[in-house]
Amino acid sequence: MKKKLATVWQLSQAFWGGKQSWSAWLILAVILSLGGSIVWLNVLINDWSKSFYDALGEFDGSKVYSLVKEYCVFILIYIGVFVYQDWFTRLLIIRWRKSLTAQLVDSWLAKQAYYHMSLTGKVDNPDQRIAEDINFFVDKTISLLVSFLITSAQLFSFVWILWKLSGVQTFTLFGQEWVIKGYLVWVALLYTLVGSLVTHLIGKKLHGLNYQKQRAEADFRAALLRKHDNAEQIALYQGESWEKQHLNRAFGAIVQNWRALMNGERNLGFFTTGYTRISLIVPVFAALPLFMAKTITLGGLMQVRSAFGQVHGALSWFIRVYKALVELSASISRLEQFSQAIAECQNNRDLSVSGEMTQVDKLTVATPQGKALLSDMQFGFPAGSWSKLSGRSGIGKSTLLRTLSGVWPWFEGHWQSQQGKSLLLPQRAYIGQGTLRDVLCYPQPADPDSEKLVRYLSKTGLGEWSGALDKRLNWEQVLSGGQKQRLAFARALLLKPDILWLDEATSNLDAQSAREMLQLLKTWLPDCTVVAVTHQTEIDEHFGQHLNLDSVAGVSRAEKMSG
């Protein structure tokens, strides 16, 4: 519980404690004032009900008609206040959600935490946590807080009314006389306490089930998305029946959880439905002694019923919001895990030691699980040099490039990077979404200079797409494997890195085209240091240094790295 409150505090600080927080507090104050007005109107209507039923009992026609008019005025004001209270609540929700989403997206993207989290698999479905859990957390926290405060005001007002109506009652029990003040308040309290306790006992199992529900739904959605993203590969393998089985399995988890939830909610429903129905008649039975003794009139009895309803309604706030509280608690747990995983990934040591050239000293790289791949390496790449790395498949060449380009924190020993901008071109270039201009300039903002971009397209053999700079196509699918690699080279020329890591970056090109791409780098980025992993021996002549990792590194396969 303490941990959950700490998470709520951490998630609230920026919006409720920042410089711009005054507007949030102002909106909250407006919402609470409108809520207070609703309570006040309810008190007036409660008073009105006594006058109305007494006038009915006395067959006083003119009084009844004027009371009907009064009621219409109450209802009109009530509608306006209620609608605006809801409107301001929604305004506050979207403001907080916007701020919290920006805060979590920022920290998720900072220090490449999103990448490290995807490799370690520490938390599932970050998309769901950012899109759904934040929405749920903000929505429920505000609506529950507001309803709690307004309900408290309602409780105090109507306990006071009910207390006055109860008067002082004398009962004889076990031969002894008991004097009780405000007995109707005690009946309402006892009745609601028993109800809340039973609800809690029946419903506590629902917490875990709701947590699993969100996870199962997100897993199923993610499985569907992966099919969509890899549609072509699946079609080529004709893997539909395998995919169907996989989807069925993912959906099976939803069904299983749904059934468990259904049963849990059915058990809760048996109790809450009966309990809510009985609540309508309990105050009338409880106030009968007063009515029979002619202490209160028919109007008084109706007033007791309405006041008891308000007190019971306020006290049973916990029952009404139980499900929402359970779901909120599950959302907080998910956001807590997410923030914790982000913090852990950001606690990774600072990788940005830089010097005149890239150099490694007793470097061992490993998998995220700690399995050492290449160990005790010692070599360097002088600034402006061209080096080729080779070694058998799976030895860890790509992992070494990731480490030296600064995105892979699982290593021991030392390395320093060459000062300046570094860029890694992998075998499968990330294309992204948008116009060809957006995609070509990624990750820089789209350059409006079309002539320049057309020049870069032509240089890299993509001249046929010059007229499509502002077309928004699915470039990931439209461009061939080789064209995607050409596009990655065009990006590199635009970005002008000081050190370029090529990880099989020309593997989809024929030998002649691969040589042309490397020649382009030599011509347009003459000072750039290039380190390449490639199986293409036809381009060997471009590299001054050849490093065979089979011989420069001690390779330990089963050994676990410490720490």
Ligand SMILES: Nc1ncnc2c1ncn2[C@@H]1O[C@H](COP(=O)(O)OP(=O)(O)OP(=O)(O)O)[C@@H](O)[C@H]1O
């Ligand atoms: N995210 C990861 N989680 C677990 N293991 C990984 C991860 N990334 C790489 N590995 C493992 O590390 C080893 C080295 O992978 P890497 O891709 O660096 O090899 P490589 O030498 O580039 O191979 P190839 O020449 O076949 O491309 C492999 O056994 C691979 O399974």
